[in-house]
Amino acid sequence: MSVNYKELKKDRSSEWRQELRNLLSAKERLKGVRVKMSESSPDERNKNFFEVNNGITAEEAALEARRCLDCPTPTCISGCPVNINIPGFIKEIEKGDMKNAAIVLKSTNALPAICGRVCPQETQCEIKCIYNKIGEPPVAIGNLERYTADTERLSGEMSIPEVAEPNNIKVAIVGSGPAGLTTAGELAKLGYDVTLFEALHEFGGVLVYGIPEFRLPKEIMRVEIENLEEMGVKFVNNFIVGRTASFDDLKEEGFKAFFIGSGAGLPKFMNIPGENLINIFSSNEYLTRVNLMKAFKFPEYDTPIVKGKNVAVIGGGNTAMDSVRTAKRLGADRAMIIYRRSEAEMPARDEEIHHAKEEGIEFLNLNNPIEYIGDEKGKVKQMKAQKMELGEPDDSGRRRPRPMQGSEYLMDVDVVVVGIGTAPNPLIQQVLPELEMTAWGTIVVNDGMQSVTRPDIFAGGDIVRGGATVILAMGDGKIAAESMHNYLQNL
Numbered sequence: 001m002s003v004n005y006k007e008l009k010k011d012r013s014s015e016w017r018q019e020l021r022n023l024l025s026a027k028e029r030l031k032g033v034r035v036k037m038s039e040s041s042p043d044e045r046n047k048n049f050f051e052v053n054n055g056i057t058a059e060e061a062a063l064e065a066r067r068c069l070d071c072p073t074p075t076c077i078s079g080c081p082v083n084i085n086i087p088g089f090i091k092e093i094e095k096g097d098m099k100n101a102a103i104v105l106k107s108t109n110a111l112p113a114i115c116g117r118v119c120p121q122e123t124q125c126e127i128k129c130i131y132n133k134i135g136e137p138p139v140a141i142g143n144l145e146r147y148t149a150d151t152e153r154l155s156g157e158m159s160i161p162e163v164a165e166p167n168n169i170k171v172a173i174v175g176s177g178p179a180g181l182t183t184a185g186e187l188a189k190l191g192y193d194v195t196l197f198e199a200l201h202e203f204g205g206v207l208v209y210g211i212p213e214f215r216l217p218k219e220i221m222r223v224e225i226e227n228l229e230e231m232g233v234k235f236v237n238n239f240i241v242g243r244t245a246s247f248d249d250l251k252e253e254g255f256k257a258f259f260i261g262s263g264a265g266l267p268k269f270m271n272i273p274g275e276n277l278i279n280i281f282s283s284n285e286y287l288t289r290v291n292l293m294k295a296f297k298f299p300e301y302d303t304p305i306v307k308g309k310n311v312a313v314i315g316g317g318n319t320a321m322d323s324v325r326t327a328k329r330l331g332a333d334r335a336m337i338i339y340r341r342s343e344a345e346m347p348a349r350d351e352e353i354h355h356a357k358e359e360g361i362e363f364l365n366l367n368n369p370i371e372y373i374g375d376e377k378g379k380v381k382q383m384k385a386q387k388m389e390l391g392e393p394d395d396s397g398r399r400r401p402r403p404m405q406g407s408e409y410l411m412d413v414d415v416v417v418v419g420i421g422t423a424p425n426p427l428i429q430q431v432l433p434e435l436e437m438t439a440w441g442t443i444v445v446n447d448g449m450q451s452v453t454r455p456d457i458f459a460g461g462d463i464v465r466g467g468a469t470v471i472l473a474m475g476d477g478k479i480a481a482e483s484m485h486n487y488l489q490n491l
Contacts, residue, residue, distance in 0.1 A: 024066055032067040034137040035060040039355075046328045046359035049213040049296060053117070056140075061147045065094035067139050071130050076141060079128035081475030082182070084108045086125060090144055102152040103159050105145065110185035110228070111178060111474065113153065113220045116146025118211060119471045120349050153223055160230045164191035169488055172197060172255045174241045177205025178470045179461025180261035181228065182477030183484070188231040190485055195234040195255075197241050202292060205263055206462070207470070209292040210284070212322050214329070218291075242431035247457070256491065257456045257484050260443065261477065264422040264462035270314070274372030275418075277380040279306050283319045283419035290326055308415030310334045312383055314369060315419035316346040317467070321353065323417045324361050332415075335361050340368040340388050345398040366390070368401065370408065372416065383413045424463050432457070442466055450480035451487070458484050 038054045039045075045052050056064070068090045076086045085108055092101035105112050121142035129138030152158060169192050173180045176198040184194045202208050204221045229235065241247065247258060267282030269275055286305075289295040295305035311327040313320050316339035328335040337356070339346060342365050346353060357363070364385075371384040387407035390399035424441045436444040436453050443452055443459045450458045460476025462468055 026069055029067055029069055030134075030136075032063060034067070034140055035064045035143065037140075037143050042355075042358035042360070045214065046325070049329060051217055052214050052355055055150055056143050056147050058151075061093055061144060062096070064140050064144055065090045067131075068094070069130060075128040075130065076125045076139075079125040081124065081471045082109055082478055084125070084145075086141055089148060090139070090141070093144060093148065098148065098151050098155075099157070099159065101148045105148050106159060106161055109145075109474075110182045110477075111224050111470075112145055113149035114178070114207060114216060114224060115471055115474070116142050116144075116149055117216050117220070118207075120469060121145075122350060124471065153220075158223075158227060158230075160227060161185070161189055163189055163231050166193065166232075167191040168193060170195065170253075170255045171484060171488070172241070172250050172258045173261065174258060175199075175205055175261035175263055175461070175463070176203040176235070177261055177263050177461055177473060178207060179263075179463075179473035179477040179480075180205065180259065181224070182474040183259045183261065183458075183460070183481045184233045185228055185231060186478055186481030187484060188228065188233050190481075192485075192488075193234075194232065195236060197239045198235065198237045199240045199262075200292065201237050203235055203237065205261075209288040210319065210322070212287065212291055212326055214325070215322065240427070242427050246431060251456075257458070257488055259450075259477075259480050259484065260428060260457060260459040260463055261461045261473070262425060262428060262463050264424045264442075264467055266423040266425050266441075267418070268421045268423060269418055270369065270420065272370055272372070274374060274380065277372050277374040278378050279308070279380050279414060280372060280416045280418065283313075283315070283323045283417055284422060286323055286417045287319070287326065290330075296326075296330060305330065306415055307331050308413075310336075310411075310413045311415045311417065312336050312338050312369070312411070312413045313417045313419055314338050315421075316341065316348055316365075317419065317421075318348045318352055319422075319467075320417075320419035321348045321356050323419050325352075325356055325359060327415065327417065328359055328361060337361060337363050337365075338367050338369060338383075338385065339363070339365050340401040341398060342366055342390060345390075366401070368403070369416075372413075373410075380413060380416055383411045383416065384408055385411055422462070422467050424466075428463065440466060448479065449483045450476055451483055455487065458487075 070087050074087050089101045089105040125141050126138040131138045171192050173184045173196040184196050187194050203225050267284045289303050289305050293303035294301035295303040298304050307330040311332040313324040324335050324337050366388045367385050369383050370386050372380050373382040375381045387404045388401040391402050394400040443464050450460045458480040460480045461473035
């Protein structure tokens with residue numbers, strides 16, 4: 001039976017549901033054991049940039065799909081920022097109809113192959129799965145999402161979401177990260193003439209410059225871009241809105257509304273002595289050199305990279321983990337995470353921490369750098385660190401770190417990567433001073449609308465949230481597209 005998604009959204013209790021229930025009883029489904037995705041060997045993968053996770057097989061996908069209980073109220077959907085029809089695509093996998101599985105999945109998710117790899121399902125959709133309430137592992141939604149997208153891509157028969165008749169209304173998207181790509185796709189479905197402007201030479205934003213190949217192969221990103229092009233989205237690179245052309249210039253060219261999804265690419269530093277020494281990088285620069293400019297293939301590619309033997313990465317988030325795992329792959333003898341809190345407070349995904357440990361990364365938790373010391377050529381050679389202890393929780397809910405007196409010590413380092421967060425590029429504030437901004441340089445938007453103080457401009461992703469996840473940026477993009485549609489239809 002093929003799935004009519006529009007009807008499915010209206011009624012999840014009719015014969016479609018009954019047919020699925022007839023496949024297996026709930027009791028039989030509960031006997032299933034969560035399938036574990038295979039991974040490449042840690043001692044091999046920490047020397048190359050091939051993808052760590054290998055995906056699941058058709059048999060494993062079928063077994064995992066059978067665990068889904070098709071709950072009357074699917075709480076997994078409410079846990080997803082873009083409200084993917086999770087039971088819908090999983091049941092198509094169970095029936096063996098991978099074409100329909102992809103159609104159902106892509107009807108609500110513009111970037112399924114990416115989300116299946118980098119989204120923190122364990123804290124979003126999977127944590128809402130009913131299995132958690134009975135003490136069993138949740139359905140592996142992320143693995144099934146990746147399997148569905150990969151199966152479609154490898155089949156060579158990509159389904160393109162239905163696009164409405166062109167309405168000849170021009171809209172501009174600023175930034176090609178997950179928020180911009182999602183907004184572009186949603187507006188294209190509605191028939192708008194969408195042009196996406198990107199400052200860099202490749203499209204994808206943080207998906208291409210921030211996330212390493214071993215987590216997200218760039219080929220996956222290129223396929224997602226091609227899908228949007230098939231939907232009619234135009235892509236313009238090496239174009240800085242506000243410098244190459246202003247928003248008003250674009251308005252004179254006929255653009256009626258704008259979405260700003262320019263991300264948060266301005267690195268933060270600690271402002272401690274010696275931080276300007278040679279071979280101290282921000283995570284942004286370090287990862288961009290490797291991911292976007294292929295520095296790990298130098299001299300085949302022109303961009304060099306300082307590889308380092310004793311590499312310290314400051315921070316405990318996903319970006320820090322990506323940086324330290326990259327340093328190991330570049331040949332570091334000692335690749336270390338320096339984090340001022342304990343592992344329990346680390347914001348990085350559990351999978352990232354687990355993989356890093358397997359690959360030989362050292363974790364120096366409850367430690368904090370307070371000074372860098374250079375050699376006679378101005379290159380960093382040592383880091384002075386201080387041990388920390390945890391006090392009462394701060395505004396984030398994590399216990400506040402405080403220094404332990406007399407605990408300072410020196411450590412040999414020849415490369416330091418600072419991955420403590422990012423801020424929005426101040427260019428947007430300079431060229432659009434009428435926008436309301438926060439003290440952190442992020443754009444203030446109306447909740448549930450993504451609209452700003454200028455009626456023809458909308459915003460989302462890290463330019464609004466600061467550093468956040470891919471799927472949250474995509475959620476902003478979906479909301480913004482709907483708000484832009486309502487605005488444009490009422491002009």
